[in-house]
Amino acid sequence: MIRFDHVHKEYPDGTIAVDDFTLEVPSHEVVVLLGSSGCGKTTLMRMVNRMVDPSSGSVSIDGDDVAHSDPVKLRRSIGYVMQSGGLLPHRTVVDNIATVPLLLGATRRSAHARASELLDLVGLEQSVAKRYPSQLSGGQRQRIGVARALASDPNILLMDEPFGAVDPVVRAELQRELLHLQNELAKTILFVTHDVDEAFLLGQQVLVLRTGAEVAQHGSPANILLDPADDFVANFIGGPRRHLRTEMRDGRHIVVDAAGHVTGVLQDDRGAAG
Amino acid sequence: MIRFDHVHKEYPDGTIAVDDFTLEVPSHEVVVLLGSSGCGKTTLMRMVNRMVDPSSGSVSIDGDDVAHSDPVKLRRSIGYVMQSGGLLPHRTVVDNIATVPLLLGATRRSAHARASELLDLVGLEQSVAKRYPSQLSGGQRQRIGVARALASDPNILLMDEPFGAVDPVVRAELQRELLHLQNELAKTILFVTHDVDEAFLLGQQVLVLRTGAEVAQHGSPANILLDPADDFVANFIGGPRRHLRTEMRDGRHIVVDAAGHVTGVLQDDRGAAG
Amino acid sequence: MRFDWVADNMGQILMMSWAHVQVSVLPIFLSLLIAVPIAWWAHRQKSARRVLVPISGVLYALPSLPLFVLLPVVLGTRILDPLNLVVALTLYGVALLVRTAVDAFDSVGRIIRDDALAIGHSPRQVFWRVALPLAGPPLLAGTRVVSASTLSLVSVGALIGVPSLGYFFTNGYQRGFPTEIMVGVIGTVVLAVIFDVIIVVAGRLLLPWVRATDRRRG
Amino acid sequence: DPMATSSPSATTGASETAAATTITVGSARFPEAEIIAELYAQTLEADGITVKRNMQIGARETYIAAIKDGSVDLLPEYTGNLLQFWDPKTTAKSPEDVLSQLRDNTPEGLRVLDPSSAEDKDSWVVTSDFSSKNKVTSLADLSTFGGKLRLAGNPELAERPYGPKGLTDIYGVPAANISFTPIDDGGGPLTVQALVDGDVDLADIYSTTPAIAENNFVVLEDPLNMIVSQQVFALASEKVPASADERLNAVSKALTTDDLIAMNARNQGDEKASPSTIAADWLKEKGLI
Amino acid sequence: MIQFADAFAWLVDPANWPGPNGITARILEHLWYCLLALVLALVIAMPAGLYIGHTGKGRALAIGLTGALRALPSLGLLTLLAVTMSLGLRLAIVPSTIVLAILAIPPLLAAAYSGVEAVDPDVVDGARASGLNEWQIVGRVEVPLAAPLLVGGLRSAVLQVIATATLSAFLGLGGLGRFILDGQAVADYTRMLGGAILVIALALILDGGILLLQRWLVPSGVSIALGTGRLEGR
Numbered sequence A, B: 001m002i003r004f005d006h007v008h009k010e011y012p013d014g015t016i017a018v019d020d021f022t023l024e025v026p027s028h029e030v031v032v033l034l035g036s037s038g039c040g041k042t043t044l045m046r047m048v049n050r051m052v053d054p055s056s057g058s059v060s061i062d063g064d065d066v067a068h069s070d071p072v073k074l075r076r077s078i079g080y081v082m083q084s085g086g087l088l089p090h091r092t093v094v095d096n097i098a099t100v101p102l103l104l105g106a107t108r109r110s111a112h113a114r115a116s117e118l119l120d121l122v123g124l125e126q127s128v129a130k131r132y133p134s135q136l137s138g139g140q141r142q143r144i145g146v147a148r149a150l151a152s153d154p155n156i157l158l159m160d161e162p163f164g165a166v167d168p169v170v171r172a173e174l175q176r177e178l179l180h181l182q183n184e185l186a187k188t189i190l191f192v193t194h195d196v197d198e199a200f201l202l203g204q205q206v207l208v209l210r211t212g213a214e215v216a217q218h219g220s221p222a223n224i225l226l227d228p229a230d231d232f233v234a235n236f237i238g239g240p241r242r243h244l245r246t247e248m249r250d251g252r253h254i255v256v257d258a259a260g261h262v263t264g265v266l267q268d269d270r271g272a273a274g
Numbered sequence C: 001m002r003f004d005w006v007a008d009n010m011g012q013i014l015m016m017s018w019a020h021v022q023v024s025v026l027p028i029f030l031s032l033l034i035a036v037p038i039a040w041w042a043h044r045q046k047s048a049r050r051v052l053v054p055i056s057g058v059l060y061a062l063p064s065l066p067l068f069v070l071l072p073v074v075l076g077t078r079i080l081d082p083l084n085l086v087v088a089l090t091l092y093g094v095a096l097l098v099r100t101a102v103d104a105f106d107s108v109g110r111i112i113r114d115d116a117l118a119i120g121h122s123p124r125q126v127f128w129r130v131a132l133p134l135a136g137p138p139l140l141a142g143t144r145v146v147s148a149s150t151l152s153l154v155s156v157g158a159l160i161g162v163p164s165l166g167y168f169f170t171n172g173y174q175r176g177f178p179t180e181i182m183v184g185v186i187g188t189v190v191l192a193v194i195f196d197v198i199i200v201v202a203g204r205l206l207l208p209w210v211r212a213t214d215r216r217r218g
Numbered sequence D: 001d002p003m004a005t006s007s008p009s010a011t012t013g014a015s016e017t018a019a020a021t022t023i024t025v026g027s028a029r030f031p032e033a034e035i036i037a038e039l040y041a042q043t044l045e046a047d048g049i050t051v052k053r054n055m056q057i058g059a060r061e062t063y064i065a066a067i068k069d070g071s072v073d074l075l076p077e078y079t080g081n082l083l084q085f086w087d088p089k090t091t092a093k094s095p096e097d098v099l100s101q102l103r104d105n106t107p108e109g110l111r112v113l114d115p116s117s118a119e120d121k122d123s124w125v126v127t128s129d130f131s132s133k134n135k136v137t138s139l140a141d142l143s144t145f146g147g148k149l150r151l152a153g154n155p156e157l158a159e160r161p162y163g164p165k166g167l168t169d170i171y172g173v174p175a176a177n178i179s180f181t182p183i184d185d186g187g188g189p190l191t192v193q194a195l196v197d198g199d200v201d202l203a204d205i206y207s208t209t210p211a212i213a214e215n216n217f218v219v220l221e222d223p224l225n226m227i228v229s230q231q232v233f234a235l236a237s238e239k240v241p242a243s244a245d246e247r248l249n250a251v252s253k254a255l256t257t258d259d260l261i262a263m264n265a266r267n268q269g270d271e272k273a274s275p276s277t278i279a280a281d282w283l284k285e286k287g288l289i
Numbered sequence E: 001m002i003q004f005a006d007a008f009a010w011l012v013d014p015a016n017w018p019g020p021n022g023i024t025a026r027i028l029e030h031l032w033y034c035l036l037a038l039v040l041a042l043v044i045a046m047p048a049g050l051y052i053g054h055t056g057k058g059r060a061l062a063i064g065l066t067g068a069l070r071a072l073p074s075l076g077l078l079t080l081l082a083v084t085m086s087l088g089l090r091l092a093i094v095p096s097t098i099v100l101a102i103l104a105i106p107p108l109l110a111a112a113y114s115g116v117e118a119v120d121p122d123v124v125d126g127a128r129a130s131g132l133n134e135w136q137i138v139g140r141v142e143v144p145l146a147a148p149l150l151v152g153g154l155r156s157a158v159l160q161v162i163a164t165a166t167l168s169a170f171l172g173l174g175g176l177g178r179f180i181l182d183g184q185a186v187a188d189y190t191r192m193l194g195g196a197i198l199v200i201a202l203a204l205i206l207d208g209g210i211l212l213l214q215r216w217l218v219p220s221g222v223s224i225a226l227g228t229g230r231l232e233g234r
């Protein structure tokens, strides 16, 4: 369980990135922070592993204030996946995955064995093990990023727009796999994205944030979709794109948004009939 | 009207980027090339303004083979918008917009007057005119990119993932504005994207491409959505995400995709009933 | 070019080449050893950078001859001690490398170092395991420049009586004998090429990912 | 130690034996000095002494400092110039006066071995054209020379009593009429060429330089003995064992001015023989090794 | 450290400044030698470097060449040219200029091609797609954006040339090297040190001058574009 308690962050240059934020992330759940660029998502996430220290307020893990823990040890105990992958370009894939176990003092052999397991877990072939990150596709790199974050079997995973840089087909695949993985591993995941579909797909709880990490709405995906708290949220989650109606075309029911654009095909007429 | 005629492109390193591609882009229409990374979209587009010359086959504009035209003159007569903006970082916004008119011999005064008009057209305040690109937000930069492309009032606009680098809220806004602009200006637009929603929103015709710029399907958005030519297309345009059904929740009809995720709210029960 | 002279004097040529190598190797190592920590410091601290980078530039403006001659006075070494040359050449090497190394560390980028920290490297580990290896390629390029310029500068030592290939310059000049000077020039260039090859090979061994990465770009 | 008595200055270095010592032989930075130094070096080597060479060190100021601080142990020198270096006010002219004053002025720890009859002086030379046109055959003729005199020579000449200053002080050439171009080749080809090209009128070239004869240069007479006797000798530090003196003196005894000219010709002429070859040949010829 | 006091005393002694062998004349000679060499080097290195940077052709050759030129010992080249060109005393400026130019070419060439290469390819692409021809791309985009690196190359060329022009004295030329070489010949460390201080001072003044010139010439847009505006002038 991660708890943010009246957290506030002002950067040295005067930017107020987070202004009084409170949240509890229950263990074994995925909580998504959803908001547009610069609203403070990354800042919030980095407070958990002390890459950023709050100006006031506190962040605690299972009741222990992280401010009292050694940052290096803390970071080794938390998995972190970044948009850029954050892989070390001068280490092979297997060495990248094994980074944290090695830092924690595992033998090279056992760390590499663990890395092999993880390659399987994230659905990569063993043959990529000896390659360098630049020799991989974007989707492969992100999988390695996930594998690395899982290497020391942390309870907490921080994922900062981990799929933001890959193309939509691969992204959809990665999202499905993450859901699958989470079914198995049941980590506590704090997930940051600005993609509404991704947030609703992955999050058990979603927080829609405004600038300064102000919470515009907090709830389940269906909850937010059905009852946007205000115009900001309604607009953010798609506005007219979410207001659907069905039409008959070529003898089939299709779903059309408020602007008249087709978004899908109705599978089941019974459902449509309510 | 732009015509690609059995175009083939092999790069010096042996990559076959385009393998026998034929297409007619009718005047005053928006045609979208949709495909995942590396399938040859950019290569195709750059053949129109001779940034790339085809290995075989020909590209013609209004019946004239571009191979016979002077590339510099040709490029000045075609608007080009790229993902990164491609603005000159050491020139002010107004100078960036005025680049082509000045190259074509316009006076500084008239070029700047034109630039002012264009700022209005793309919805920017006059106050940004004297700024440098690095002092703008991503969305503003893309608007300047569009303004620059329109500066010499070209008949043809080439747009290479112009909104790929901005966040989704801003992107939606830019898309709406482009539609609006096109209503007014009715240019011939070749638009490249890998975002399915964007393609269906903007294109009168959409081409779904496989590697080597092979056309997997060519048709109107509704056409492709309702009748994907094959599994590749079906999967590319969203697969289960496009297979919708409706459910009743909190007394309202909501639309849910094949995986059970809510995608929107049904506005109009009459529509749903068919 | 009098090849008979070259053949007759091969012994001396090799001896002078060896002397040349001996005074060159240490400065190249030392400048790397000194410049890297200085550059790391300058890279991390703006105020340090503001002082250190310009100072290293000034070193570069020192004319070599007076430096060679005056160092014994400053260091209290003997007049013909090769140490004078070693110190002087190290100063030049440091002057050349500090800026390169600062740029190299800058190019590693905050983001990547930040990422390394975020996954649990201690600051010291960030330097040794991430920043230093990633700064490797530009540092290697800088070392190649230092090696070439050191080998070329050593010969100025001939003017203060330190044996090197430079001997052939002053002696050939006094005798009006181009072949002899040419031998010195070519010898210096050959040594430079050998040093360069060694540095490049060492670089390949130490920085294996560079080549792997390059191949992809073609 | 049996050697302790054989040399007056060997009192402190006496404990060292010849076999255990490495002697560093050095020379001034011009070819002839290296050849003579090579004669010394090979002589010592024939004696079983290990020799390190550090040739062509630089000008007198540098190599004298080097022998004083122990960087080198043995050097060829020229009597007059060294005396003037140590005692600029000296008035000694004759070889005997020069030698005895030189010994008096020699600092502790260094010793002057026997001088050779071979001499190599600085000499002021002009082209034969210049000589005949201006009727100049002696330095004494220069005071009445009308125009500006353009001089060339080693940089250090500017400070030497036999340089431009000497021409003014001793031969009465007005300082305003003299311009001096330093050339750093020890009276070598560039200096010679400057003279031939007419870029300078007067050049200081060592008297044993083959180019003087080759180019028909006129060596100006020095009636007032501005340039003093310049006998070749070995200057040794305490590290050179006294037992070696005899062999070194033997070399000096056998060496003549003509030998120097001949050896310089081999070194600088077409043959471009190396100092070590020249030295070995000469030593063998004289039966010294 | 006594020598420094003496050297400064020598420097401020008004008797040492005037006349054909005075400090003033030597400084002017020194500057003249450097200027000649720098102009020659610029004329060769700039077009070549811009061409290589712009087209990417000949890059490997340029890297090899700059490496080889760097390894060429100035003293050796100077003596070799003096001995083989037989230009005598009056034209000693020719070998000296060649040697100094060779010294200045590598930093200038490297700065030119790497400066142009470092320009964001998207920016060049955008410019080309807008219809700038190749000359316009070089002149209006690449050169301005490479300006800080070009100036950096110029600065290191100037520093090296100023410092190395002292060797010209070896051929009987003037310049500040005279004080150093003549001083060395007679172990006059005061004069040597004085000469060396003059060389360094000259180098620093020129370096500062170039920096000012850069601030003044490089358009503010470039500094803003490269984010160098706020940093100290490196």
Ligand SMILES: Nc1ncnc2c1ncn2[C@@H]1O[C@H](COP(=O)(O)OP(=O)(O)OP(=O)(O)O)[C@@H](O)[C@H]1O
Pocket (backbone or CB within 6 Å): A011, A012, A013, A015, A016, A017, A035, A036, A037, A038, A039, A040, A041, A042, A043, A044, A194
């Ligand atoms: N180190 C810093 N110093 C100063 N301001 C910063 C710093 N890091 C972030 N900020 C500012 O704080 C605000 C929040 O930044 P943050 O990176 O948390 O946003 P974000 O929601 O993650 O955005 P994005 O979606 O672009 O990653 C922004 O205005 C940003 O410019």
Ligand SMILES: Nc1ncnc2c1ncn2[C@@H]1O[C@H](COP(=O)(O)OP(=O)(O)OP(=O)(O)O)[C@@H](O)[C@H]1O
Pocket (backbone or CB within 6 Å): B011, B012, B013, B015, B016, B017, B035, B036, B037, B038, B039, B040, B041, B042, B043, B044, B194
């Ligand atoms: N100049 C080039 N030389 C060699 N290969 C190239 C070159 N430009 C592109 N390619 C290759 O040609 C193929 C098509 O590239 P292109 O840039 O047209 O793809 P794209 O569809 O625009 O991809 P993206 O969505 O990533 O922009 C790719 O495999 C690419 O690597």
Ligand SMILES: [Mg+2]
Pocket (backbone or CB within 6 Å): A041, A042, A043, A160
């Ligand atoms: Mg972020």
Ligand SMILES: [Mg+2]
Pocket (backbone or CB within 6 Å): B041, B042, B043, B160
């Ligand atoms: Mg593309």
